[in-house]
Amino acid sequence: MELWPLQLLLLLASLRVHPGHTHDHAHAHYSEDVVYHQLPRFWTSVGFCPAGEINHHGISSALTSPALQLQLRQLAALPVGAVTHVRIHWLLELVQFLEYDQQGVPRYDFGQFDNFVDLLQQLQLAPVLEFMANPGHVFSNNVEHNALLWEHFVKSIINHQLARHGAARLANWRYETWNEPDVHNYNRLNFTADSYLEYVQAVRRGLSQGSVRRKSRRQQHYRELRGPAGLFKAEQRHPLCWRLLELCEAQISKCPIDILSYHRKGEDGSAAGIVNASLLLLQRIYEDYPQLKQLPVSNSEADPVAGWGTPREFQSDVRYAAVLLSNVLLHWQAKLSGGALAQLESISHDNAFLSYHPHEFTQRTLLAHFSMNNTQPPHAQFIQKPVFAALGLLAKLGTRAARLEQINMDSKHSVQVLRSVSGNAGAQYMATIFLSPEQAGPQLTEFHHKYTLNMSIANESAFITELLVPQQTDPAHVWQLAGSPPYPNATLREAMRRAQTPLLYKSGPIWQYNSELVVNSASLPLPWVMLLRVCAASWPKLKRPQRLSIVAVTKREVFISWSEQPRSTQCLKSYEVWFKQHANANWQLISQDWHLPYTSFQYAPTLPDSVNGFYKVRGVDVFNETSAFSQIVEYLEL
Numbered sequence: 001m002e003l004w005p006l007q008l009l010l011l012l013a014s015l016r017v018h019p020g021h022t023h024d025h026a027h028a029h030y031s032e033d034v035v036y037h038q039l040p041r042f043w044t045s046v047g048f049c050p051a052g053e054i055n056h057h058g059i060s061s062a063l064t065s066p067a068l069q070l071q072l073r074q075l076a077a078l079p080v081g082a083v084t085h086v087r088i089h090w091l092l093e094l095v096q097f098l099e100y101d102q103q104g105v106p107r108y109d110f111g112q113f114d115n116f117v118d119l120l121q122q123l124q125l126a127p128v129l130e131f132m133a134n135p136g137h138v139f140s141n142n143v144e145h146n147a148l149l150w151e152h153f154v155k156s157i158i159n160h161q162l163a164r165h166g167a168a169r170l171a172n173w174r175y176e177t178w179n180e181p182d183v184h185n186y187n188r189l190n191f192t193a194d195s196y197l198e199y200v201q202a203v204r205r206g207l208s209q210g211s212v213r214r215k216s217r218r219q220q221h222y223r224e225l226r227g228p229a230g231l232f233k234a235e236q237r238h239p240l241c242w243r244l245l246e247l248c249e250a251q252i253s254k255c256p257i258d259i260l261s262y263h264r265k266g267e268d269g270s271a272a273g274i275v276n277a278s279l280l281l282l283q284r285i286y287e288d289y290p291q292l293k294q295l296p297v298s299n300s301e302a303d304p305v306a307g308w309g310t311p312r313e314f315q316s317d318v319r320y321a322a323v324l325l326s327n328v329l330l331h332w333q334a335k336l337s338g339g340a341l342a343q344l345e346s347i348s349h350d351n352a353f354l355s356y357h358p359h360e361f362t363q364r365t366l367l368a369h370f371s372m373n374n375t376q377p378p379h380a381q382f383i384q385k386p387v388f389a390a391l392g393l394l395a396k397l398g399t400r401a402a403r404l405e406q407i408n409m410d411s412k413h414s415v416q417v418l419r420s421v422s423g424n425a426g427a428q429y430m431a432t433i434f435l436s437p438e439q440a441g442p443q444l445t446e447f448h449h450k451y452t453l454n455m456s457i458a459n460e461s462a463f464i465t466e467l468l469v470p471q472q473t474d475p476a477h478v479w480q481l482a483g484s485p486p487y488p489n490a491t492l493r494e495a496m497r498r499a500q501t502p503l504l505y506k507s508g509p510i511w512q513y514n515s516e517l518v519v520n521s522a523s524l525p526l527p528w529v530m531l532l533r534v535c536a537a538s539w540p541k542l543k544r545p546q547r548l549s550i551v552a553v554t555k556r557e558v559f560i561s562w563s564e565q566p567r568s569t570q571c572l573k574s575y576e577v578w579f580k581q582h583a584n585a586n587w588q589l590i591s592q593d594w595h596l597p598y599t600s601f602q603y604a605p606t607l608p609d610s611v612n613g614f615y616k617v618r619g620v621d622v623f624n625e626t627s628a629f630s631q632i633v634e635y636l637e638l
């Protein structure tokens with residue numbers, strides 16, 4: 001792959017800037033009077049709808065397909081905390097109806113559901129359970145008993161999990177009511193406004209009855225319910241969602257939902273459009289239902305444009321990564337500014353779908369999915385898109401963040417800067433995201449592209465800068481140059497994977513307190529994203545990688561992934577993957593020359609080498625110190 005020389009200029013100097021000195025607006029000199037606020041991780045949920053028929057058989061086969069399971073492993077192979085929740089429509093169709101007992105109470109088989117949540121648990125992902133299913137037509141066959149049946153269904157799910165796995169299993173789960181109940185496609189139970197309200201209240205009772213009884217909202221085991229996951233179109237067209245708000249407004253203490261969830265997407269693919277649409281909706285809601293201002297809010301489908309399956313070029317490359325980052329940054333700004341989004345609890349990206357031919361890269365997904373029908377049996381190959389890498393960058397933000405800052409590039413365009421920190425004077429960590437505009441005016445001089453950042457956090461520290469830039473960190477571009485083959489061969493897959501992680505631009509020690517970073521981005525194509533991290537030498541050292549796992553992709557090819565321990569990987573530079581064929585062989589570094597800031601590596605040696613043997617992994621930090629090795633795992637191809 002070609003690499004053109006980036007002319008980012010990195011300048012470390014002990015420049016002193018006199019207090020009170022005013023700078024040209026194009027320069028952004030940061031002084032330390034920045035105010036940092038606690039930064040909640042509100043963007044770490046992703047969602048999708050499984051393909052296939054909506055019944056137990058259809059949803060089970062979709063969710064147990066090797067392609068889907070490999071895709072979940074990919075989602076989990078991001079830095080710790082990057083993706084914490086997966087919101088999956090019809091997930092509860094995995095619960096199978098068995099029979100009615102003598103009292104007419106349904107009995108359910110949780111086998112498939114258990115298997116699936118076991119996998120999520122192993123991957124350290126938590127589900128967002130949407131209470132939308134009709135196992136064995138239980139609900140449609142007993143319309144007059146729906147309230148009791150829902151209460152029982154929800155309670156059974158909770159109690160089953162508690163009995164089989166203990167409370168820890170449920171610790172991070174989220175619960176939401178039926179997705180977009182006013183949309184005919186989803187409202188498969190033909191809810192009327194009245195039956196819908198009964199349903200929501202029944203779900204609430206079921207959640208509260210599972211194990212510990214509800215005493216108060218502050219009670220430790222209280223399970224919050226999100227809803228109505230609605231589109232909130234005109235009141236006549238979407239009566240279910242609005243009626244629920246009416247119910248809550250009348251008596252907020254009896255409101256069955258704890259977090260008001262809604263869906264607002266952008267119109268033109270921009271992040272500003274998403275935030276604008278959310279603000280408009282919430283303002284409208286609060287006008288008529290002022291009591292609801294008390295509830296936290298969540299946009300559980302906060303995407304740039306509706307229609308996940310519609311191919312759009314921007315969704316294949318760095319542009320979508322930039323929009324997702326901008327979406328998070330603008331929501332942070334809106335939350336801080338104290339307006340209608342002050343109570344924002346979370347947003348979810350509805351982009352964990354499996355893309356299909358011939359739209360491998362262009363659908364609204366995190367990964368490009370290649371259905372490799374030219375092998376026997378067929379298999380799935382995944383390539384991480386820049387938007388996937390963007391979620392990894394966000395995971396590196398500190399625990400406190402400043403207001404969004406704008407650095408003007410010209411009169412209309414600016415670079416957005418989000419600074420964050422963790423720790424204290426004893427051991428500090430700093431992470432800053434720079435996000436360029438998608439376009440800029442023609443009158444740009446080099447001077448306008450210089451950003452100066454004070455990196456002083458300790459006398460002894462080190463820094464690292466990583467980039468997402470068009471073409472270089474753009475596997476779709478690599479694929480297009482090769483003629484967009486439906487079955488990319490091993491050479492092309494490797495070339496795409498080399499372009500799938502952020503580009504390591506620079507890393508090194510900082511010797512002097514009061515060092516400054518000057519970034520000159522004049523020659524970078526737009527849009528670009530940069531993550532700068534600075535670590536004090538006293539920051540906690542890298543801990544050994546956990547849960548190393550090797551799974552088959554196809555013959556002679558494996559997906560190797562592992563997980564990180566929280567609070568030690570902020571200063572990670574890259575991982576190393578080591579392999580030996582048999583007990584007496586020497587260890588080989590099989591990831592030589594790869595920048596691997598995330599927790600996976602796909603290995604496909606060429607003949608006569610095989611994937612059978614022993615694997616271990618370690619991290620290298622920005623001080624060039626290595627972590628302990630993970631446990632050694634042996635892999636044997638069947």
Ligand SMILES: *[C@@H]1O[C@H](CO)[C@@H](O)[C@H](O)[C@H]1NC(C)=O
Nearest residue numbers: 015016017030031032454456
């Ligand atoms: C950089 O920050 C440090 C500590 O936060 C401060 O003492 C120093 O004056 C700053 N330097 C510049 C050039 O602003």
Ligand SMILES: *[C@@H]1O[C@H](CO)[C@@H](O)[C@H](O)[C@H]1NC(C)=O
Nearest residue numbers: 134139140141187188189190
């Ligand atoms: C809902 O209504 C549609 C159209 O009237 C009907 O075909 C379907 O069977 C109904 N579904 C249920 C669960 O009653």
Ligand SMILES: *[C@@H]1O[C@H](CO)[C@@H](O)[C@H](O)[C@H]1NC(C)=O
Nearest residue numbers: 268270271272273274276277
């Ligand atoms: C969002 O709203 C702001 C202020 O009302 C407006 O200036 C901007 O053009 C809007 N952006 C989009 C994409 O709708």
Ligand SMILES: *[C@@H]1O[C@H](CO)[C@@H](O)[C@H](O)[C@H]1NC(C)=O
Nearest residue numbers: 425456457458459460512513
């Ligand atoms: C850095 O070193 C200087 C000189 O040794 C010392 O005065 C200063 O307090 C140190 N600063 C920090 C933050 O450790």
Ligand SMILES: *[C@@H]1O[C@H](CO)[C@@H](O)[C@H](O)[C@H]1NC(C)=O
Nearest residue numbers: 356357371372373378486487
């Ligand atoms: C591979 O097979 C699947 C399932 O039959 C099909 O949907 C897909 O379009 C095929 N892919 C290609 C590249 O032909």
Ligand SMILES: *[C@@H]1O[C@H](CO)[C@@H](O)[C@H](O)[C@H]1NC(C)=O
Nearest residue numbers: 482488489490491492493606
């Ligand atoms: C893949 O295809 C390219 C271009 O046709 C070719 O140069 C390369 O050798 C092929 N790689 C493999 C592993 O077959």
Ligand SMILES: *[C@@H]1O[C@H](CO)[C@@H](O)[C@H](O)[C@H]1NC(C)=O
Nearest residue numbers: 462507508509510622623624
């Ligand atoms: C780590 O090693 C690289 C490559 O040898 C070097 O460029 C960098 O300065 C080193 N970092 C530190 C903190 O010494």
